[in-house]
Amino acid sequence: MTTETGPVPRTPLTRDRVLRAAIAIADGGGLGALTMRRLAEHLGAEAMSLYYHVAGKEELLDGVVDVLVGEINEVTGRIGRPAGGWQPAVRATVLAAREVLLRHPWAPRVLESRTRTSPEVLRYYDALLGMMRAGGFSYDLAHHALHALGSRALGFSQELFDPAAGADQPPDAALADLAAELPHLTGMVREIAHDDPGSTLGWCDDQAEFAFALDLILDGLDRLRAAA
Amino acid sequence: MTTETGPVPRTPLTRDRVLRAAIAIADGGGLGALTMRRLAEHLGAEAMSLYYHVAGKEELLDGVVDVLVGEINEVTGRIGRPAGGWQPAVRATVLAAREVLLRHPWAPRVLESRTRTSPEVLRYYDALLGMMRAGGFSYDLAHHALHALGSRALGFSQELFDPAAGADQPPDAALADLAAELPHLTGMVREIAHDDPGSTLGWCDDQAEFAFALDLILDGLDRLRAAA
DNA sequence: CTGTAAGTCTTACAACGTAAGGGAGGCTCC
DNA sequence: GGAGCCTCCCTTACGTTGTAAGACTTACAG
Numbered sequence A, B: 001m002t003t004e005t006g007p008v009p010r011t012p013l014t015r016d017r018v019l020r021a022a023i024a025i026a027d028g029g030g031l032g033a034l035t036m037r038r039l040a041e042h043l044g045a046e047a048m049s050l051y052y053h054v055a056g057k058e059e060l061l062d063g064v065v066d067v068l069v070g071e072i073n074e075v076t077g078r079i080g081r082p083a084g085g086w087q088p089a090v091r092a093t094v095l096a097a098r099e100v101l102l103r104h105p106w107a108p109r110v111l112e113s114r115t116r117t118s119p120e121v122l123r124y125y126d127a128l129l130g131m132m133r134a135g136g137f138s139y140d141l142a143h144h145a146l147h148a149l150g151s152r153a154l155g156f157s158q159e160l161f162d163p164a165a166g167a168d169q170p171p172d173a174a175l176a177d178l179a180a181e182l183p184h185l186t187g188m189v190r191e192i193a194h195d196d197p198g199s200t201l202g203w204c205d206d207q208a209e210f211a212f213a214l215d216l217i218l219d220g221l222d223r224l225r226a227a228a
Numbered sequence C: 001c002t003g004t005a006a007g008t009c010t011t012a013c014a015a016c017g018t019a020a021g022g023g024a025g026g027c028t029c030c
Numbered sequence D: 001g002g003a004g005c006c007t008c009c010c011t012t013a014c015g016t017t018g019t020a021a022g023a024c025t026t027a028c029a030g
Helices: A015-029 A036-042 A047-052 A057-078 A086-102 A107-113 A119-134 A139-154 A173-180 A183-195 A206-227 B015-029 B036-042 B047-052 B057-078 B086-102 B107-113 B119-134 B139-154 B173-180 B183-195 B206-227
Strands: none
Touching (some): A015 A036, A015 A057, A057 A107, A086 A119, A086 A139, A107 B107, A119 B183, A139 A206, A139 B183, A139 B206, A183 B119, A206 B139, A206 B206, B015 B057, B036 B047, B057 B086, B057 B119, B086 B119
16 A cells, blocks of 8 residues: 655755764764764664765764864854953953863864864964964964964863873772872872862863963963064 | 694783784874784784783773883983973973874874873873972962973874875865965965975974973963962 | 666675683692 | 693684665656
């Protein structure tokens, strides 16, 4: 028996739909959950159907980056020039970018892994450069500035170890032995735990540390600009 | 027929031998070349034999990090305290660490991907902390300092886009259109290419940029130390 | 009605990490 | 000296991944 009303045609696949679904999956289950099969399933399709809209997984991730940084550009494009020159402008932009990235904790890892240069990232850098130029930076100093900021320009920074991550595992006996060899580290932890009792765990305020480092760099740059 | 001289017993597998072979493979063929099967083959063994010495691939990479940072600690432990206080000491240490990492271009990616806290990394941080403490840092400021340095403390930094990487691909027509939207970026490239003609490609001196950023941060920290 | 193109699906493969368990060699203890 | 055990390595096999090759379906143009 053939019914009059055929199967409802799903909303068709689109490159954009694919990219946004990929972001949704990574948001929900982390980067490891983002596989071509799961992505297809999420879209009510088969894995190989994705390849018509996206050349492969690498290209998919390239696209994801574009969408993500595009979102950042949209946000940062809306913040008007704050008063006070280049420094508040750059600061506000970077912190806004960070806010977007905080909603996608997996994003830094993807950003770092790209080899291709994203157009949206270029746009972002161009905006930063514009603020610095307007603030009196030479191209040369602005160039140094971008390198000095590194990934911090986009709102994230790589921590070599995350005390909070290790804090929940059992306090290893070998690690206790090790602590004896680390006088300064243990001293630091002890003092800060003393100042702020109740939280040896999570005792690093990521946001405050990020802002501290950002301002440190921006202040240094401004000094160089003024000296030039 | 049984021969008197049996099959020569290969040098036995060892956790250390496994880790060092892993490093050798990554050095030679990149991180992608480092698979359990290839690693075993390199050692004249079967893949599953590795699992007696190493719990799994993640634990293998943890071990690789320990060996690598151990190498750094060995190198940086040998440099005597340079005259001039904490800043030259930290600077020399970080640059020495960088030199080691430059011999293993895949290492940053591994470092970043670890969740476990490496004992060797802790040792390294403790050494840095010691220099700062000796230079008059409070624990609080030293703590901020480590965060501000981030991955730069170990000698690498994440660049959001590597102009050299994209420089060899054909100058895309779409990218040419894009350039029109990026006045500051194109202006910067034009000027720097003018100052130093002959190399639009590879026009960023990574080593110089790294040192610039490092000094920028160290100078800023020293100012805070002096003000305290 | 007949191409032709766009879009999706089926099938299949190689490579990966690793679980499960077998077996050889050497040690200790009766 | 034999029994049992521990150390170390191997064989086999499974599930998952990205994706190459190509067949099918639908829509539309001539």
